[in-house]
Amino acid sequence: MGRDRANALWHLAEEAKADLRDLCVHIPEARYTAGLVHGTMTAKEAAHDAAEVDLLVREYGYTDARMCDTDEMRALVKSPRYHSGLLDMGAGQIHPLRYALGLARMAEAAGARIYERSEVHQITKGDPAIVATHKARIKARHVILAGNGYLPNLERKVAARVMPLNSFISATEPLGARAADVMGQDIAVNDSQFVVNYFRLSEDGRLLFGGRPSYRMGFPQDIATVMRERIAAVFPQLKGVKIDYAWGGTLGVTIPRLPAVERVAPNIVSAGGYSGHGVALSGLAGKVMAEAVAGQAGRFDTLADINVPPFPGGTAFRAPLLALAMTWYSMRDRLGV
Ligand SMILES: Cc1cc2nc3c(=O)[nH]c(=O)nc-3n(C[C@H](O)[C@H](O)[C@H](O)COP(=O)(O)OP(=O)(O)OC[C@H]3O[C@@H](n4cnc5c(N)ncnc54)[C@H](O)[C@@H]3O)c2cc1C
Structure with a gap:
């Protein structure tokens, strides 16, 4: 990408995190808590993460991340599985539903009107664009497409580049005193497995444990x-x-694994495909899409410049192709290669 573009994107990503923290001041119930540790499984992975910590300091002056050795990692996350960890105190965890409801509350207070359960099934381009739901046709001077993974078929250009992926979470019973045998500190965790595990404790001491991505439509019965x-x-x-x-x-x-931001038509902008990092990045994308609508497209263009190619196989075959790749990589996880 070159230094300048990489730097511009770095600053946008840091702004996304700062915006989220600032918004959480107004949404205290979302309980923003600093601290995310990335668990590594082998010495080779640890060396890779250590090099990343060095690069963050050298290239971006970012000093919030550091490595934890095996003892420190096992004190933080009481699992025999991890060799070490990359602890980033500039990242963190929130209660995402409370955050979404808080954002809705703030948007309505600022004059926005939210219509739930009104699925858009067609957009006719033009000025104004016509946005159709089953009950209404809305003339819109500007349209912002923000349906992300739930938007597979509305706009072909977006659909070709953003693949829906299902991910699953489970909440254990409240662990009570056992919680201290699982986590040494209230931090979020993800790991280096290709089929990634991510987890943290909830406010009421349950282990919230996520993972098991699937490209199949629909959710399986056997998540638990x-x-x-x-x-x-x-x-x-x-x-x-x-x-x-x-x-x-x-x-x-x-x-x-970077966002797909684009201008679909002169008065239609779209952002999605945050690839697992959308809690903060979707807010930033919303902000730069609003700037673009207001006629200042500079930061929008910085994001839109990221090269996000379409998935091979078209919308019909990409999911089976990716499911195959996922099976292969999860087998590698299990074999430890
Ligand atoms: C299990 C799980 C775990 C995750 N963990 C993390 C994490 O740890 N960190 C992180 O940063 N991200 C995580 N994510 C991803 C994160 O949730 C998303 O990136 C984020 O929600 C994207 O925000 P968004 O507003 O763009 O889209 P969404 O939150 O997906 O919202 C899109 C909205 O558009 C609506 N919509 C779609 N199509 C239409 C239509 N045709 N008409 C009308 N409305 C429509 C949908 O109903 C939905 O309300 C996780 C996601 C899942 C599922």
């Missing part, structure tokens, strides 16, 4: 069973733990 096995693989001390809740959602991924 699979998640219980994945939990036991990381925390043998929780073998057989009761799962009280399990659910899934759809996110959008792109080939380079």
Whole structure:
């Protein structure tokens, strides 16, 4: 990308994090808590992460991240699985539903009107564009497409580059005193497995454990069973733990795992495909799309310049192709290669 573009994107990403933290001052119930550790499985992965920490300091002057050795990592995350960890105190965790509801509350207070359960099934381009739901036709001077992974078929250009991916989360029973045998500190965790695990403790002491991505449409019945096995693989001390809740959602991924931001028509802009980082990045994308609508497209163009190619296989074959790749990489995870 070259230094200048990389720097511009770095600053936008840092702005996304800062905006989220600032908004959480007005949404205290979302409980922003600093601290995210990336667990590595091998010395080779640890060396890779250590090089990344050095690069962050050298290229961006970012000093919030550092490596934890095996002892420190096992004090933070009480799993025999991790060799070490990259601890980033500039990242963190929130309660995402409370955050979304808080944003809605603030938007309405600022004059926005939110219409729930009004699915847009067609957009006719033009000035104004005509946005059609099953009950209404809306003339719109500007349209912002922000449906992310839930928007597969409305706009072909976007659909070709943003692939829907389902991810699943389970919440154990409240662990009570056992919580201290699982996590040494209230931080979020993800790991270096290709089929990534991510977890943290909830306010009421449950282990919230996510992972098991799937490119299939629809959600399986057995989320809890699979998640219980994945939990036991990381925390043998929780073998057989009761799962009280399990659910899934759809996110959008792109080939380079960077957002797909584009102008679909002169008065239609779109952003999505945050590839698992959308809690903060979608807010930033919203801000730069608003700037573009207001006629200042500089920062929008910085994001739109990222090369996000379409998935091979078209919308019909890309999901089976990716499912195949996922099976291969998850086998590598299990074999430890
Ligand atoms: C299980 C799971 C775990 C995740 N973990 C993390 C994480 O740890 N960190 C992180 O940063 N991100 C995470 N994500 C991703 C994150 O949730 C998304 O990146 C983020 O929600 C994107 O925000 P958005 O507003 O762009 O889209 P969404 O939050 O997906 O919102 C899109 C909205 O558009 C609506 N919509 C779609 N199509 C239409 C239509 N045709 N008409 C009308 N409305 C429509 C949908 O109903 C939905 O309300 C996770 C996602 C899942 C599912």
